[in-house]
Structures are given as C-alpha cells and as structure tokens.
Amino acid sequence: GTALLLYLFLKLHINMTQKRSLTRVFLSFTLLGLIYFSILPAAFAQEGDIPTDxxxxxxxxxxxxxxxxxxxxxxxxxxxxxxxxxxxxxxxxxxxxxxxxxxxxxxxxxxxxxxxxxxxxxxxxxxxxxxxxxxxxxxxxxxxxxxxxxxxxxxxxxxxDPKTPGETGVASTYINAIMVGLIIVLVLILVVLILITTILQKYLNQRNDLDEDDKAIVNPTVSLDGLVKSKPFIFIVIFLFAAIAFKVVINNLYAVGVQIGYAPKQPIAFSHKIHAGQYEIDCNYCHTGVRKSKSANIPSPNICMNCHSAVKTESPEIQKIYAAIENDRPIEWVRVHNLPDLAYFNHSQHVEVGGIECQTCHGPIEEMDVVRQHSLLTMGWCIDCHRKTDVNTKGNEYYDKLVELHDEGSKEALKVEDIGGLECSKCHY
Ligand code: HEC
Ligand code: HEC
Ligand code: HEC
Ligand code: HEC
Ligand code: HEC
Ligand code: HEC
CATH class of the missing domain: 1.10.760.10 (Cytochrome c-like domain)
Structure with missing residues (x-):
C-alpha cells in the first residue's frame, strides 16, 4: 500500500512540474500525509503490544x-x-x-x-x-x-553518557580556572592600585601647600621595605617554614610501614570508576574468589575479553590486553594491599560470613580511577574492628548455639572478640 501511494505521489509530482495546478498540489500533499500515516502505524504496532502495568x-x-x-x-x-x-x-x-x-x-x-x-x-x-x-x-x-x-x-x-567520568574532572578544572582567573584579576588590581598611589604620592610631594600632618599621611613611616626587613616579620616567616617542615616529617614518620593512600601506577589504565562505578559491574564478576575463598583474585585477561573483544578494541590500553593474551603472559598488576606473611586474612570469612561490604575496608573503590589503599591494615585496625563489630549471626545455624550461650551471660550483642577474634593464633600462622 505504501509503495503504491509513493508511486502515485512521485507520478503526480512529475506531472506537476509540467503543469502546476492547485488541486494537484493539494492532492500530492494529501498523498504525502497518507504515506506518513500508513508507515506510522506499522512502526508503532509492536510498541503498542508492550504492557505498561x-x-x-x-x-x-x-x-x-x-x-x-x-x-x-x-x-x-x-x-x-x-x-x-x-x-x-x-x-x-x-x-x-x-x-x-x-x-x-x-x-x-x-x-x-x-x-x-x-x-x-x-x-x-x-x-x-x-x-x-x-x-x-x-x-x-x-x-x-x-x-x-x-x-x-x-x-x-x-x-x-560514557563521558560522565570526566565530568566531575571538568567541573573541578572549571573551578580551578575560575580561581586562577580571580587571582590574576586581584593581582592586576593590586598592581594598578600601587601604581596609582605612587603617582599620587609623587604628585602630592611636589605641591608645597601641604602642612606637616598631611605630609605624614602622604609619606607613611612604615614602608613595605621596612616591614619585610623587620625582626617580627622574619621571625614569623621562619616559624611558618619550620612548622610546615616539621609537619611533613611527622607525617612521613607516621607512614613508615603504613601504606595508607598507596596507589601505584598500573600497567594498564584500568579504572574501577568506569567499570564498577559507571557501568556497575559487580565486584564478584572480576574478583571471583572474594565470596568463596581466602583471596579475592585479580581477574585474568580472559575476563576482560568477555567485553573487550568488542568494546573499545582500538584503544591502546585495550591492545595491551590482547598483547598479554597473544604472548600468553599475565598482565603484571602492581599489588596494592599486602599483609606481611605472618598474618592470615580471609575474604570469604568477612564478606560472605561476616556480611561486611568491600567499601568498609577498601573505601569507595567504585569512585577510584586508580586503586589506593584506604585502611591502615595494621594489627590495631583488625583488632579494633573485631572489638566493635557484631557477628552476623542471622540465618547462620552455625552460630545458633553460641548466641544462645552468649545471651545467657550477657546483654550485649555477640561481638567478633567473643568468638575468638582477638586470639593470636586466629590471625597468625
Ligand atoms: C572489570 C573487572 C573488575 C571489577 C568489576 C572490579 N575490579 Fe577490582 N580490580 C580489577 C583489576 C584488573 C585490578 C588490578 C588493577 C588495579 O589495581 O587497578 C583490581 C584491583 C582491585 C583492588 C586492589 C587489589 C590489590 O592489588 O591490592 C581492590 C581492593 C579491588 N579491586 C576491589 C574491587 C571492588 C570493591 C570492586 C567492586 C566495587 C571491584 N574491585 C570491581 C578488576 C575489577
Ligand atoms: C562487563 C564488561 C567489561 C569487562 C569485563 C571489562 N571491561 Fe573494560 N570497559 C568496559 C566498558 C563498557 C568500557 C567503557 C568504554 C567506553 O568508554 O566507551 C571499558 C573501558 C576500559 C578501558 C578504557 C579504555 C579507553 O581507552 O578508554 C580500559 C583500559 C579497560 N576497560 C580495561 C579493562 C580490563 C583490563 C579489564 C579486565 C580486568 C576489563 N576492562 C574488563 C567494559 C568491560
Ligand atoms: C554476554 C553478554 C549479553 C547478555 C548477558 C545479554 N546480551 Fe543481548 N546482546 C548481546 C550482544 C553482543 C548483542 C548483539 C548481537 C550479537 O552479537 O549476537 C545482543 C543483542 C540483543 C538484542 C538485539 C538488539 C537489537 O539491536 O536488535 C536483544 C533484543 C537482546 N540482546 C536482549 C537481551 C536480553 C533481554 C538479555 C537478558 C535476558 C540479554 N540480551 C543479555 C550481548 C548480551
Ligand atoms: C574486613 C576487611 C575487608 C573486606 C570487607 C574486603 N577486603 Fe579485600 N582485602 C582486605 C585485606 C586486609 C587485603 C590484603 C590481604 C592480603 O594481603 O593477604 C585485601 C586484599 C584484596 C585484594 C587483593 C588480592 C587479594 O586477595 O589479596 C582484592 C582484589 C580485594 N581485597 C577485593 C575485595 C573485594 C572485591 C571485596 C568485597 C567483595 C573485599 N575485598 C572486601 C580487607 C578486606
Ligand atoms: C570491618 C571490620 C573488620 C575488620 C577491619 C577486620 N575484621 Fe576480621 N572479622 C570481622 C567479622 C565481622 C568477623 C566474623 C565473621 C564470622 O562470623 O565468622 C571476623 C572474623 C575474623 C576471623 C575469624 C575469627 C574466628 O574466630 O573465627 C579472622 C581470622 C579475622 N577476622 C582476621 C582479620 C584480620 C587479620 C584483619 C586485619 C587484616 C581483620 N580480620 C579485619 C570483621 C573485621
Ligand atoms: C585480628 C587479627 C590479629 C590478631 C588477633 C592478632 N594479630 Fe598480630 N598482627 C595482625 C596483623 C594483620 C599484623 C601485621 C600488621 C602490620 O604489618 O602492620 C600483625 C602483626 C603482629 C606483630 C608484628 C610483626 C611485625 O613485623 O611488626 C606481632 C609481634 C604480632 N602481630 C603478635 C600478635 C600477638 C602476640 C597476638 C595475640 C595477643 C596477635 N598478634 C593477635 C593481626 C592480628
């Protein structure tokens, strides 16, 4: 039907160029309208069947x-x-x-x-x-x-919008640009003001109808030069300098052996902000061991290929994944979190049994372009949490007897320390 209408429309148009008449123009546009409405229902027929409940x-x-x-x-x-x-x-x-x-x-x-x-x-x-x-x-x-x-x-x-990750960056560079602009404007204003005062000063000094009081105002005794050379000023500058240096040293001393904030550069610019944040890919999809075993696993290149055999194949960063697979070599990710060998930590115990969110220990990973260590990872940190945290006993038969025994002796909820979470041998081999 549509084809027939289209044919009539074209034929009319061809005729029209030879002999214009109002009725023909009218007819041809009526036909056009008919064509439109004959296609429209066809396109939306399927949509109409879709439930809206x-x-x-x-x-x-x-x-x-x-x-x-x-x-x-x-x-x-x-x-x-x-x-x-x-x-x-x-x-x-x-x-x-x-x-x-x-x-x-x-x-x-x-x-x-x-x-x-x-x-x-x-x-x-x-x-x-x-x-x-x-x-x-x-x-x-x-x-x-x-x-x-x-x-x-x-x-x-x-x-x-796949571009959103950059947007916050754009916003902050925007703010930075405004700040820099403001500072430049302020400096310019300052320069202009200084120029005006010096010119005014010169001009006023040339006049001889000024009395002593006015002269004192025009030529103040405290000059900037004098201020910079004054003892209190030098003292304040030295003090500020020493305080900053002291703070830096102390901060670094505290950080000895503690790698909080450690965020090494990785061989491939893999971003959790894109994958776990923007595209909401579940942590388990890549860290397959995290609910079942001691260690969380870093995904093998094959897992990346589930998507990157088709996504962003041209990107040089993605090409590195292909190269790793071709050469049969693992990607050499740099380890971020690392306990010393003497300590034992088990992911499934905390995530699966304990019901603790990844973010409690690792921070907002889904917002990080580069993973950084969020927690102290010291013995004190583990112990502190074991003292404060209730055991997740709900729906876990294993704990039923323990909870019963515990509730007889205490009004407080069962904490990790009550199940032996402070015993040396639980965490040390
Ligand atoms: C698409 C795969 C993928 C997803 C999804 C993913 N990760 Fe990762 N994760 C990686 C890769 C690859 C690395 C190693 C490179 C790096 O450190 O950035 C890594 C590293 C990490 C590390 C640091 C490991 C170390 O070296 O100590 C932590 C912690 C982590 N991921 C937590 C998470 C959490 C929490 C989630 C969910 C919110 C998540 N990941 C989702 C692939 C993924
Ligand atoms: C479930 C799908 C999925 C998996 C699995 C996955 N990615 Fe991605 N990856 C994406 C999507 C989607 C993008 C965003 C593409 C875009 O910006 O258009 C992306 C982007 C990237 C980028 C940025 C590329 C660029 O040039 O902008 C890198 C690098 C990357 N992924 C590495 C990895 C690595 C390494 C792994 C395996 C540990 C992995 N991806 C696993 C879906 C996935
Ligand atoms: C492993 C990844 C994957 C999963 C999971 C998946 N799809 Fe797809 N889907 C694809 C790919 C890739 C295509 C493109 C066609 C192809 O390559 O086979 C596609 C195509 C389609 C199309 C045709 C799209 C078009 O433009 O005509 C529909 C419809 C679709 N998928 C629906 C679904 C539904 C519904 C689900 C969940 C029940 C689902 N898919 C789960 C990967 C997936
Ligand atoms: C109770 C705190 C805690 C929770 C909760 C936690 N982690 Fe960890 N995670 C750690 C510690 C501690 C390490 C260092 C382990 C080591 O060096 O043996 C680590 C290491 C990792 C690593 C590096 C590889 C490895 O297994 O050593 C990855 C990846 C990781 N965590 C991902 C996750 C993901 C994903 C989740 C959530 C499903 C999660 N973690 C939940 C404390 C935690
Ligand atoms: C965010 C709180 C939290 C942090 C931090 C934490 N844990 Fe735990 N831990 C728990 C909870 C909750 C359990 C109880 C899980 C269960 O029900 O078995 C637990 C249980 C354990 C157990 C088993 C105890 C037992 O008696 O069965 C060990 C071992 C352990 N944690 C080691 C560690 C180590 C090592 C660290 C530090 C690297 C650490 N934990 C950090 C919350 C934490
Ligand atoms: C909840 C887990 C946990 C318990 C319980 C625990 N530790 Fe630790 N311990 C750790 C972790 C994790 C480290 C490594 C921390 C680090 O590197 O800063 C550590 C480190 C140590 C170190 C320091 C080693 C070094 O190289 O500095 C000693 C010593 C130690 N523990 C002894 C003990 C003793 C003794 C007990 C029993 C009273 C005990 N720990 C109970 C988790 C635990």
Missing amino acids: PAIISAGKSLFDGNCKTCHRVNAKLVGPALQDVYNRAPSIDWIVSFVNNSSKVIGSGDEYAVALYEEYNKTQMTAFPSFDRDQVMSILAYVKQETDNPTVAAGPAVD
Whole structure:
C-alpha cells in the first residue's frame, strides 16, 4: 500500500512540474500525509503490544538487572546494543523472543537482521536464555520501554553518557580556572592600585601647600621595605617554614610501614570508576574468589575479553590486553594491599560470613580511577574492628548455639572478640 501511494505521489509530482495546478498540489500533499500515516502505524504496532502495568515493569526490571545488565543498558551501548526502541527496530516481538532464547540459532538460520547485528558486534555471543517465555521477555521490554520514555534520573546520567567520568574532572578544572582567573584579576588590581598611589604620592610631594600632618599621611613611616626587613616579620616567616617542615616529617614518620593512600601506577589504565562505578559491574564478576575463598583474585585477561573483544578494541590500553593474551603472559598488576606473611586474612570469612561490604575496608573503590589503599591494615585496625563489630549471626545455624550461650551471660550483642577474634593464633600462622 505504501509503495503504491509513493508511486502515485512521485507520478503526480512529475506531472506537476509540467503543469502546476492547485488541486494537484493539494492532492500530492494529501498523498504525502497518507504515506506518513500508513508507515506510522506499522512502526508503532509492536510498541503498542508492550504492557505498561507497573507490576510487570518491575518484574522486567529485576529480570533485566539479573540477566542482561552485564552486557546491556537501555540508553547506552555496552557489550551489546542499547536496548531502547529495540521493539521498533527488530523484525518483530517474536523475533526478539527467539533471539533472547537462543541468539546463535537465529544467527545460524541466516536471518539477515541477526547476522548484520552479530557482525556489527564483532561476533560477540549473547548468552542464551532458553527458559525465558514470551511473557518474561515482554516484561523486560516493558521495563525497556519505560526507561526509554522516562529514564530514571538517578541511574540515567551515570549510564547514559560514557563521558560522565570526566565530568566531575571538568567541573573541578572549571573551578580551578575560575580561581586562577580571580587571582590574576586581584593581582592586576593590586598592581594598578600601587601604581596609582605612587603617582599620587609623587604628585602630592611636589605641591608645597601641604602642612606637616598631611605630609605624614602622604609619606607613611612604615614602608613595605621596612616591614619585610623587620625582626617580627622574619621571625614569623621562619616559624611558618619550620612548622610546615616539621609537619611533613611527622607525617612521613607516621607512614613508615603504613601504606595508607598507596596507589601505584598500573600497567594498564584500568579504572574501577568506569567499570564498577559507571557501568556497575559487580565486584564478584572480576574478583571471583572474594565470596568463596581466602583471596579475592585479580581477574585474568580472559575476563576482560568477555567485553573487550568488542568494546573499545582500538584503544591502546585495550591492545595491551590482547598483547598479554597473544604472548600468553599475565598482565603484571602492581599489588596494592599486602599483609606481611605472618598474618592470615580471609575474604570469604568477612564478606560472605561476616556480611561486611568491600567499601568498609577498601573505601569507595567504585569512585577510584586508580586503586589506593584506604585502611591502615595494621594489627590495631583488625583488632579494633573485631572489638566493635557484631557477628552476623542471622540465618547462620552455625552460630545458633553460641548466641544462645552468649545471651545467657550477657546483654550485649555477640561481638567478633567473643568468638575468638582477638586470639593470636586466629590471625597468625
Ligand atoms: C554476554 C553478554 C549479553 C547478555 C548477558 C545479554 N546480551 Fe543481548 N546482546 C548481546 C550482544 C553482543 C548483542 C548483539 C548481537 C550479537 O552479537 O549476537 C545482543 C543483542 C540483543 C538484542 C538485539 C538488539 C537489537 O539491536 O536488535 C536483544 C533484543 C537482546 N540482546 C536482549 C537481551 C536480553 C533481554 C538479555 C537478558 C535476558 C540479554 N540480551 C543479555 C550481548 C548480551
Ligand atoms: C572489570 C573487572 C573488575 C571489577 C568489576 C572490579 N575490579 Fe577490582 N580490580 C580489577 C583489576 C584488573 C585490578 C588490578 C588493577 C588495579 O589495581 O587497578 C583490581 C584491583 C582491585 C583492588 C586492589 C587489589 C590489590 O592489588 O591490592 C581492590 C581492593 C579491588 N579491586 C576491589 C574491587 C571492588 C570493591 C570492586 C567492586 C566495587 C571491584 N574491585 C570491581 C578488576 C575489577
Ligand atoms: C562487563 C564488561 C567489561 C569487562 C569485563 C571489562 N571491561 Fe573494560 N570497559 C568496559 C566498558 C563498557 C568500557 C567503557 C568504554 C567506553 O568508554 O566507551 C571499558 C573501558 C576500559 C578501558 C578504557 C579504555 C579507553 O581507552 O578508554 C580500559 C583500559 C579497560 N576497560 C580495561 C579493562 C580490563 C583490563 C579489564 C579486565 C580486568 C576489563 N576492562 C574488563 C567494559 C568491560
Ligand atoms: C574486613 C576487611 C575487608 C573486606 C570487607 C574486603 N577486603 Fe579485600 N582485602 C582486605 C585485606 C586486609 C587485603 C590484603 C590481604 C592480603 O594481603 O593477604 C585485601 C586484599 C584484596 C585484594 C587483593 C588480592 C587479594 O586477595 O589479596 C582484592 C582484589 C580485594 N581485597 C577485593 C575485595 C573485594 C572485591 C571485596 C568485597 C567483595 C573485599 N575485598 C572486601 C580487607 C578486606
Ligand atoms: C570491618 C571490620 C573488620 C575488620 C577491619 C577486620 N575484621 Fe576480621 N572479622 C570481622 C567479622 C565481622 C568477623 C566474623 C565473621 C564470622 O562470623 O565468622 C571476623 C572474623 C575474623 C576471623 C575469624 C575469627 C574466628 O574466630 O573465627 C579472622 C581470622 C579475622 N577476622 C582476621 C582479620 C584480620 C587479620 C584483619 C586485619 C587484616 C581483620 N580480620 C579485619 C570483621 C573485621
Ligand atoms: C585480628 C587479627 C590479629 C590478631 C588477633 C592478632 N594479630 Fe598480630 N598482627 C595482625 C596483623 C594483620 C599484623 C601485621 C600488621 C602490620 O604489618 O602492620 C600483625 C602483626 C603482629 C606483630 C608484628 C610483626 C611485625 O613485623 O611488626 C606481632 C609481634 C604480632 N602481630 C603478635 C600478635 C600477638 C602476640 C597476638 C595475640 C595477643 C596477635 N598478634 C593477635 C593481626 C592480628
């Protein structure tokens, strides 16, 4: 139908150039309007089927967060395409359902749209979700549609715009620029004022109708030169200098053996602020051991490749990952946190059993471009927390008997020290 209308429109136009008539112009534009409205419903037919029920949207959000978020955002490209408007661009809703169920089957069938997409994303394999039925996919689409139409404000700017990490930097350089500008203006004003006073002084000194009092005001006895050479002034300067030097020395002495703030330069400019912050990739995704074992693990290059086989492939920093894999050599990350060998620390005990957030010990890692040591990591630091922190006994049968015994003898909650958290042998081999 659209094609026919288009044909009529073109034919009319060609005729029109030969013989202009008002009715023809009118007719041709009516046709144009018809073409427009004949395409419009086709484009939005699929969107119309998508549910708008808040309960379905919220179910869709949790499905999306749990299964799709590692690779997709609604309003930004990540490993896979931005899903906004996908219901309008994909061949059909049924197509989307089968693609989510098993994308490689759809690509394998030679489907043109799927193959083109697969090529565009450097043949990155999307995970198959064979258990998802049509309703579940529809609920995800409902969430996608809601996020397309009114992006959540809180999550919006952080994920929408890949440039946000620089923005705070831009803001602070902006402020710095303003400060520098202000200082320059102030210095200029000062120079101009000094010039004016010296000129005025010279001029006034040339006049002879001034009495002694006026002269005293024009030529003050305290000159700047005198001030700089005066004893109190020299004393104050020396004192300030000594105080600053003293403070620096003391700070450095305190820091002997303590590496708080230690932030070595890493071989690849990997940023937690981008990965864990902006793209909200879960810590466990990379630090796979952190909930299961003593040590948190630094991810191998293969984990990076889950995304970087397709993301930012041209970046020189990413090329370093490819080089490491090609040469079969690990990336030589510089260790930031390091306890001496005599101490034993176990991550799963603290994170999984104790329920402590990474940030309690490591600080706001998701805001750091370069990881730095946030806590003291001294014995005093461990002990202090063991004295203050309640044991996370909820839902842990292992503690039931202990809690019962403890509650008979004490009104206070069970602390780590009560389960032996201060015993030397717990932390020392
Ligand atoms: C491992 C990463 C990954 C996960 C997880 C993932 N996808 Fe994808 N998705 C992709 C990639 C990559 C593409 C691009 C096509 C390709 O390379 O196969 C894609 C394409 C799509 C498309 C087609 C987009 C378009 O522009 O037409 C849809 C729809 C889609 N994914 C939905 C989902 C849904 C829904 C989920 C969660 C249930 C999900 N994906 C989970 C990686 C992923
Ligand atoms: C995309 C992968 C990835 C994610 C997600 C990630 N990290 Fe990392 N993490 C790394 C890599 C790679 C290093 C080593 C390079 C470095 O220190 O920056 C590292 C280093 C660290 C270190 C310092 C290790 C040392 O040498 O002492 C800490 C602590 C850390 N991550 C905590 C976290 C926390 C907390 C989160 C979640 C908020 C997180 N990471 C999320 C990849 C990741
Ligand atoms: C779950 C997906 C994912 C994983 C896994 C991942 N990255 Fe990334 N990475 C991204 C995204 C998305 C960006 C931002 C790309 C952009 O700015 O357009 C990025 C950006 C980067 C950048 C900045 C590139 C540049 O030039 O701006 C570096 C470097 C980087 N990643 C290194 C790593 C390393 C090393 C690992 C493995 C420890 C890793 N990434 C794992 C998704 C991932
Ligand atoms: C109770 C404090 C504490 C918590 C909570 C904690 N860490 Fe650590 N983390 C440490 C200490 C201490 C070290 C140094 C361990 C060592 O040198 O043996 C460390 C080291 C690391 C390292 C370097 C590699 C390693 O295993 O030694 C990574 C990566 C790391 N932590 C990630 C995490 C992540 C991710 C979380 C949250 C899931 C987390 N940490 C929670 C205290 C903590
Ligand atoms: C933020 C608070 C916190 C910090 C800091 C902390 N711990 Fe713990 N630790 C806990 C909690 C809570 C538990 C109890 C976990 C459980 O229920 O088993 C615990 C348990 C332990 C245990 C097992 C104790 C037992 O009796 O089973 C050891 C060993 C331990 N921590 C070592 C360390 C060391 C070593 C450090 C310092 C490098 C440290 N912890 C720092 C909170 C902390
Ligand atoms: C909660 C864990 C924990 C407990 C309990 C603990 N320590 Fe420590 N201890 C540490 C850590 C961690 C270090 C390393 C700190 C550092 O490097 O500053 C350390 C360091 C030390 C050192 C210093 C070694 C050096 O090279 O400076 C000595 C000695 C020591 N502990 C003895 C003890 C004795 C004795 C006890 C029992 C009364 C004890 N510790 C109980 C965690 C603990």
